[in-house]
Amino acid sequence: MIDIKILRNNPEIIKKALHDKVTKWVDLERVIELDAARIALGQELDALRMRRNDISASMGKGKPEPEKLTEAKELKEKIQIGEKEFETIETEFLALYKKIPNIPTADTPLGLTEEENVIVKQWGKIREFDFPVKNHAEIGEIRGWIDKERAANVAGSRFAYLKWDLVKLQFALIQWVMDSLSDSTVLAGIIAEHKLSVSDKPFLPVLPPYMIKTAPYDAMDRLEPREDRYKIEGEDLWLQGSAEHVLGSMHAGEIFAESEMPVRYLGYATSFRGEAGTYGKDMEGIIRVHQFDKLEMESFSTAETSHDEHLLFSGIQEWLMQQLEIPYQKLQKCTFDIGKPNAKGSDIEAWLPGQSQYRETHTADYMTDYQSRRLQTRVRRTSGDVELIHTNDATAFACGRALVAIMENYQNEDCTVTVPKVLRNYIGGKERI
Numbered sequence: 001m002i003d004i005k006i007l008r009n010n011p012e013i014i015k016k017a018l019h020d021k022v023t024k025w026v027d028l029e030r031v032i033e034l035d036a037a038r039i040a041l042g043q044e045l046d047a048l049r050m051r052r053n054d055i056s057a058s059m060g061k062g063k064p065e066p067e068k069l070t071e072a073k074e075l076k077e078k079i080q081i082g083e084k085e086f087e088t089i090e091t092e093f094l095a096l097y098k099k100i101p102n103i104p105t106a107d108t109p110l111g112l113t114e115e116e117n118v119i120v121k122q123w124g125k126i127r128e129f130d131f132p133v134k135n136h137a138e139i140g141e142i143r144g145w146i147d148k149e150r151a152a153n154v155a156g157s158r159f160a161y162l163k164w165d166l167v168k169l170q171f172a173l174i175q176w177v178m179d180s181l182s183d184s185t186v187l188a189g190i191i192a193e194h195k196l197s198v199s200d201k202p203f204l205p206v207l208p209p210y211m212i213k214t215a216p217y218d219a220m221d222r223l224e225p226r227e228d229r230y231k232i233e234g235e236d237l238w239l240q241g242s243a244e245h246v247l248g249s250m251h252a253g254e255i256f257a258e259s260e261m262p263v264r265y266l267g268y269a270t271s272f273r274g275e276a277g278t279y280g281k282d283m284e285g286i287i288r289v290h291q292f293d294k295l296e297m298e299s300f301s302t303a304e305t306s307h308d309e310h311l312l313f314s315g316i317q318e319w320l321m322q323q324l325e326i327p328y329q330k331l332q333k334c335t336f337d338i339g340k341p342n343a344k345g346s347d348i349e350a351w352l353p354g355q356s357q358y359r360e361t362h363t364a365d366y367m368t369d370y371q372s373r374r375l376q377t378r379v380r381r382t383s384g385d386v387e388l389i390h391t392n393d394a395t396a397f398a399c400g401r402a403l404v405a406i407m408e409n410y411q412n413e414d415c416t417v418t419v420p421k422v423l424r425n426y427i428g429g430k431e432r433i
Contacts, residue, residue: 001373002100007035017103020335022112026099034093038086045082048075098221101340102370105307108344111334117347118334123318124327126351131413135354136404137285140166142415146286157283158275158290162403165433169406169419170293170399172426174268177295177320177396178205181266186319187312194315196308203266203297208246210269211237216249219374221341228274243267243296244365244393251300252375256389258382262301262309266396269294286400287359295396302379303369306390310344310366313394317348317362320396324420326405327351329358343368348395350405361401364394 006013011032018026052075055068109118140146145166151159162170180186181203188200213236217223222245223238230239240246247267256263270293282288297316301309314330321328331347338345348362369388372378379389410418416432424431 001098002102002370003373004035006103007032007097007100013103014100017101017335020104020110021101021338021340022336023099023101023340026096026101028100031093031096031100034089034096038089038093041082041086041089045079045086048079048082051075052079098374102343102368104335104338104342105344105366108338109332109334111336114334114337116334117331117337119329120332120346121318121330122328123322123330124325124351126327127353127409129353129411133353133408134411134415135285135352136407138354139407139411139415139417140285155290158288160286160289162286165427165430166403166407168427169417169423169433170403172419172423173397173399173402174295175426176423178266178268180320180323181297181316181396187316190315190319191312194311196312196315198301198305198308198312199262201262201264203264206243206247206265206267208240208243208250208267208269210240210246210271212240212246212249213237216252216375217245219252220245220249220371221374224340230272230274239272240269241273242271243269243294244298247296247298248371248391248393249375251377254377255386256300256377256379258302258379261379261389262299262305264297264299267296267298269296285404287404289400293399295399297392297394297396299392300372300377300379300389301392302381303387303390306368306392307344307366309390309392310364310394313392314346314364316396317364317394321348321350321361323422324402324406326409326420328361339365341365341367341370343370350401350409352405352408353411354408359401359404361398361405362395365392367391367393 002014011028015028018028052072055072059068109116111117137146145163147161147163151161182205184200184202187202191198191200211232217238222241223229229241232238247265270291272291275288275290278288297313299309318330328348328350331349333345333347342365344366346364347360349358350361352359368390371391372388377389378386380386406420407417410420412418418432419427419430
């Protein structure tokens, strides 16, 4: 949630954010009206309770006067009625208040459609092939690496069996990323390249739960749209849609010491999404499936370092792609496309020769204190003050899409795939699969 002070003191900032993010489901005037009503009623209830306490104190000193007994009874009834009214107002207020999106940063491009995202960088030389290029689905079928037909028999559409060397390549990718982001020397190099003022503290690898309760999922502001999530029937549990959903919520209600900042996690999880509204799109191959494996970065940091932390995450994404030598472009996402809880966001899109276009492989989300306000994850500064922490999350690799990019960019005429140099030591020294 946004800071309540912004709602009360600078509602025009929120009005602009609603416009820039094309948010039409928030009645801001109603939110302001309800907030004023709950403040006034709260003050009224406090006065009634204070008067009731005064009467109770006076009656304890002797025989109660009939007038005071009558007044005490009337006060009790008024308080009960007022508390019910306050609960009704509070419920409606919180439901609407939670819908207010985060405020975009000043350097986020304005845009009313995703077509207005800004390409800020292109890297790598697009390979010229001397044979007909195949897409990953064709390669996977020929090599026996991707089996969607049998998966459909077992689980339905948008599932796949990955097999043989493609599985080994995925685990080589995972181990390489784990080793790289656990190495402070690698992080120090990226920090220096991008001239950032952040620590080179390594990431802590985590295998998180694959399920999450409704309350923390909602507090992370990642539960919606619910039609894209999988609910466990009869349980207060959902299958998480990405590792950051269970990483960002793991310290709810806790207070870090400032000396612990930043806290960085690299989570690996099998994740699940309904892909609602995408039928007819990317039905071939493994680009858009219901179940996918993902390496996700999450960090908790102080307010003054959090933007550089976001830039570090983006820099890590570029470094990973450069080490794999896969051509890519980086997008600065516009206000429409950054998402409700984001203050800023960027994407990396890999070049896919089989589709002759760039496709998204990474996203980086800068949340400021929007998530931590409801989660109540805080930091105690050396001064003794307690403040909300800031959160960042970003893709290290969505494994399926990384495999797609490797297969298509490193394909050979016989449908073998050359293994990127940085992964060869992790796959038994193989140069081809």
